[in-house]
Amino acid sequence: MNSSGSWTREEVYVGGRHLATYSGTTTYFHNADWLGTERVRTDVNGNIYETCQGLPYGDGQACVGTEVTPMHLTGKHRDTETNLDDFPARYYSSVQGRWLSPDWDDKPVAVPYAILGNPQTLNLYSYVGGDPTNHADPDGHMNLNALSTANTASWEDYYEDQRGQATSVLYDAVGTGQNQKTLDETAMAAEKKALRLTRAALKEGRHVEYGGWIVRSNRDGSLSYTKPAKGEEGEIDMDKIPVPKGASVVAEYHTHPHTTSAEGEGADAGDVNHLRYVAATEHVDRPGYVADTYSGNVYRYTQWEPIKGLFDTRTFGTMIGNVPPD
Numbered sequence: 001m002n003s004s005g006s007w008t009r010e011e012v013y014v015g016g017r018h019l020a021t022y023s024g025t026t027t028y029f030h031n032a033d034w035l036g037t038e039r040v041r042t043d044v045n046g047n048i049y050e051t052c053q054g055l056p057y058g059d060g061q062a063c064v065g066t067e068v069t070p071m072h073l074t075g076k077h078r079d080t081e082t083n084l085d086d087f088p089a090r091y092y093s094s095v096q097g098r099w100l101s102p103d104w105d106d107k108p109v110a111v112p113y114a115i116l117g118n119p120q121t122l123n124l125y126s127y128v129g130g131d132p133t134n135h136a137d138p139d140g141h142m143n144l145n146a147l148s149t150a151n152t153a154s155w156e157d158y159y160e161d162q163r164g165q166a167t168s169v170l171y172d173a174v175g176t177g178q179n180q181k182t183l184d185e186t187a188m189a190a191e192k193k194a195l196r197l198t199r200a201a202l203k204e205g206r207h208v209e210y211g212g213w214i215v216r217s218n219r220d221g222s223l224s225y226t227k228p229a230k231g232e233e234g235e236i237d238m239d240k241i242p243v244p245k246g247a248s249v250v251a252e253y254h255t256h257p258h259t260t261s262a263e264g265e266g267a268d269a270g271d272v273n274h275l276r277y278v279a280a281t282e283h284v285d286r287p288g289y290v291a292d293t294y295s296g297n298v299y300r301y302t303q304w305e306p307i308k309g310l311f312d313t314r315t316f317g318t319m320i321g322n323v324p325p326d
Contacts, residue, residue: 008023009021009022009023009068009069010022010023011069011071012027014280017032017036017075017279017285017303018030018032018036018038018071018075021041021068021069021071023068023069026043026044027043027044028041028042028043028049028068028069029041029042029043029044030069030071030075031304031306032075032302032304033302033304034285034287034300034301034302034304035074035132035133035135035136035285036074036075036136036285036304037054037058037072037073037074037075037136038052038071038072038075039051039052039053040052041065041068041069048065049065049066049068050063050064050065050066050067050068051063051064051065052064052072054072054073054094056132056133057094057097057127057132058072058073058085058092058094058097058132059094059095059097061073061078061094072085073085073092073094074136074137074138076092078094083095084100087137087139087140088139088140089103089104089139089140089141090103090104090140092127092137092140097127097132098125098126098127099124099125099126099127099140101125102124102125103124103125103140103141103142104141105141111124112124112141113141113142115129115218115219115221118218118220118221120221121142126142127142128142129142129221133182133183134182134183134250135250136285138283138285181223183214183223183250183251183287184300184320184321186214186223186224186225187214187225187251187253187289187298187300187320188298188320188321188323189225190212190214190225190228190253190289191253191255191289191291191298191323192323193227193228194210194211194212194228194253194254194255194291195210195255195291195293195296195323196326197210197228197230198210198255198257198291198293199293199325199326201230201257202257202259202293207233207257207259208230208231208232208233208257209230209231209232209233209235209236209254209255209256209257210228210229210230210231210236210254210255211228211229211231211236211238211241211252211253211254211255212225212226212227212228212229212241212252212253212254213225213226213238213241213243213249213251213252213253214249214250214251214252214253214289215243215244215247215248215249215250216247216248216250217246217247218246218247218248219246223250224247225253226241226242226243226244228255229241231254233257235270236254238252249286250286251286251287251288251289252286252288252289253288253289253290253291254288254289254290254291255290255291255292255293256268256290256291256292256293257293258292258293258294258295259293259294260294261294261295263294264292264313264315265292265294265295265297265299265315266290266292266297266299266301266315266316266317266319267288267290267299267301267305267315267316267317268313268316269307269309269311269312269316271288271290271301271316272301272302272303272305272307272316273307274288275287275288275301275302275303276303278303279303285302285303287300287301287302288300288301288302289301289320290317291323295322296322296323296324296325297319297321297322298319298320298321298322298323299315299316299317299318299319299320300317300318300320301316301317301318302317305317
C-alpha cells in the first residue's frame with residue numbers, strides 16, 4: 001500500500017522464494033539466477049518487461065525497463081531511499097559489501113554461525129563468508145552450514161563399491177589454503193570422473209547415470225566431491241548417497257547417458273523440478289550440475305530455470321565447460 005492507504009501491488013511467494021508480483025491487473029514473473037537475485041521480469045505472455053544487472057555483492061545494479069517491485073538481491077527488498085537490502089535479521093549494504101550490524105544469535109555465543117576453520121566466517125559483518133558467487137544468505141544470519149543436508153558419514157569413512165573394493169567416499173578436488181578452487185571448477189572435476197564411468201557403461205550397453213554431492217569442509221572451507229555413485233536409467237536417487245560428516249552440501253552433480261545430439265543436453269525439466277522440490281522441502285537453494293555423455297558439455301542449473309511443464313525439451317542451464325572422451 002502507498003502512503004494514502006491505496007493498494008499498489010502484491011508479492012507472490014512459493015517455497016519461501018519470490019515468484020511473481022501482481023500489480024494493477026497484470027502478473028509479472030521473476031526470473032532469477034542461481035542465488036535467487038532477480039535478473040529478468042516478464043509479463044504473463046513471456047514478454048520481457050525489465051532486466052537488471054549487478055555485481056556479486058549486489059552493487060552496481062542497473063535496470064532497464066519499468067520497475068514493478070523493489071525485490072532484487074537474492075529476492076530481498078531494496079529500499080529506494082537508503083539503497084539498503086532488508087533481510088529478516090539485519091540490513092545489508094551492497095555498496096560496502098557488508099552488514100550494517102554484527103551477526104547475532106538468540107543463544108549467547110562468542111562468534112555466531114562461524115565455522116572456526118574458515119577465517120572468513122569469523123567476521124560478523126562479512127556477507128556469506130566473502131563468497132557471494134556461490135552462496136546466498138536467506139535471512140541475514142551467515143550460516144554456511146544451512147546448505148547442508150543431514151550428515152551420514154565421515155571424511156574418513158569408507159564403503160564397499162560395486163566390485164567389493166574399499167574406496168574413499170571423497171575425492172579431494174581442491175586441497176586447502178591457496179589452492180582452493182571455485183565451485184564450478186570442482187564440479188568440472190567431479191563430472192570428468194562421472195562421465196568416464198557413464199561412457200564406460202554405455203559401451204557395455206547400460207544407459208545409467210552417475211552422480212554425487214559437491215561438499216564444503218566445515219573445518220577449513222575446502223571443496224571436494226563424493227565419489228560418483230551409480231544410478232538407474234534416467235535417474236539417480238541422491239538420498240541414497242551419504243554426505244560426509246563434517247561437510248556441508250553446496251551442490252549436486254550427475255550425468256545424462258545420451259548417445260546422439262537429438263537427445264539434447266543441459267538440465268531437463270525433471271532436473272529443475274528436483275531442485276524446486278529440494279528448495280520447498282529442505283528450504284535450501286543449491287545449484288545442480290549435469291554433463292552430457294555425447295557432447296561432453298557440462299552445465300550449471302538452478303531451480304529458477306524457466307521451464308514450461310514436464311515436457312519442455314529446451315536446453316536449460318549455463319554451460320561451464322567440456323569434458324572430451326578419454
